[in-house]
Amino acid sequence: EVHLVESGGGLVQPGRSLRLSCVASGFTFDDYAMHWVRQGPGKGLEWVSGISFNSATIGYGESVEGRFTISRDNARNSLFLQMNNLRPDDTAVYFCAKDRYTNLSGGLPHWGRGILVTVSS
Amino acid sequence: EIEMTQSPATLSVSPGERVTLSCRASQGVTANVAWYQQKPGQAPRLLIHTVSTRATGVPTRFSGSGYGTEFTLTISSLQSEDFAVYYCQQYSDWVTFGQGTKVEFK
Numbered sequence: 001e002v003h004l005v006e007s008g009g010g011l012v013q014p015g016r017s018l019r020l021s022c023v024a025s026g027f028t029f030d031d032y033a034m035h036w037v038r039q040g041p042g043k044g045l046e047w048v049s050g051i052s053f054n055s056a057t058i059g060y061g062e063s064v065e066g067r068f069t070i071s072r073d074n075a076r077n078s079l080f081l082q083m084n085n086l087r088p089d090d091t092a093v094y095f096c097a098k099d100r101y102t103n104l105s106g107g108l109p110h111w112g113r114g115i116l117v118t119v120s121s
Numbered sequence: 122e123i124e125m126t127q128s129p130a131t132l133s134v135s136p137g138e139r140v141t142l143s144c145r146a147s148q149g150v151t152a153n154v155a156w157y158q159q160k161p162g163q164a165p166r167l168l169i170h171t172v173s174t175r176a177t178g179v180p181t182r183f184s185g186s187g188y189g190t191e192f193t194l195t196i197s198s199l200q201s202e203d204f205a206v207y208y209c210q211q212y213s214d215w216v217t218f219g220q221g222t223k224v225e226f227k
Contacts, residue, residue: 035216037165037218044206044208044218044219044220044221045157045159045165045208045210045218045221046218047210047215047216047217047218050215050216059215059216061122061215061216061217062122095164095165100170104212104215104216105153105212106153106155106170106210106211106212106216107155107167107170107171107212108155108157108165108167108210109167109170109176109177111164111165111166112164113164114164
């Protein structure tokens with residue numbers, strides 16, 4: 001069974017940084033692309049970033065481009081999101097999600113439970 | 122960035138009714154569209170990918186159609202467990218989601 005467990009969230013002041021992690025199990029991690037998707041309070045889903053199986057292809061949503069960096073460590077079955085210069089509108093639940101394929105094909109069949117990030121002074 | 126526009130924002134329906142949700146892309150996305158269901162406090166659940174392919178375990182009452190810029194999710198006979206928010210997603214050019222359609226009890 002696929003399991004995705006996020007960690008690293010919490011309360012952070014505007015302008016500061018935070019690093020999210022997602023540990024995967026139940027599948028061959030380095031065979032699949034991975035994504036981060038977020039959901040602000042009472043809002044819809046927003047794609048944050050995606051990374052192909054071998055890290056060769058990386059993409060970001062417009063609102064986080066230049067501030068967030070996605071990475072993965074296939075040896076540790078882990079996905080990361082480095083978030084810099086955080087703003088109050090980055091406040092959201094952040095989900096780790098597994099793609100259907102090796103590259104960024106969309107179609108996300110497996111999701112973590114999400115981790116809350118709150119940006120506030 | 123490709124925008125995905127869903128309509129209506131809210132749909133009030135009774136169990137047993139046929140439900141049709143719409144999603145329009147700001148530019149052509151061929152068949153690279155998925156649909157998700159989300160219930161309060163839960164992660165989204167993939168229902169449909171590649172416009173019309175049901176994900177594993179998804180009941181046959183859920184079906185998808187469309188191509189290019191116009192897409193539809195149909196629930197043939199709404200069950201009580203189907204009250205939720207539904208999102209469309211394109212993955213032709215990176216990824217974007219629609220703003221969601223809430224299916225609520227009439």
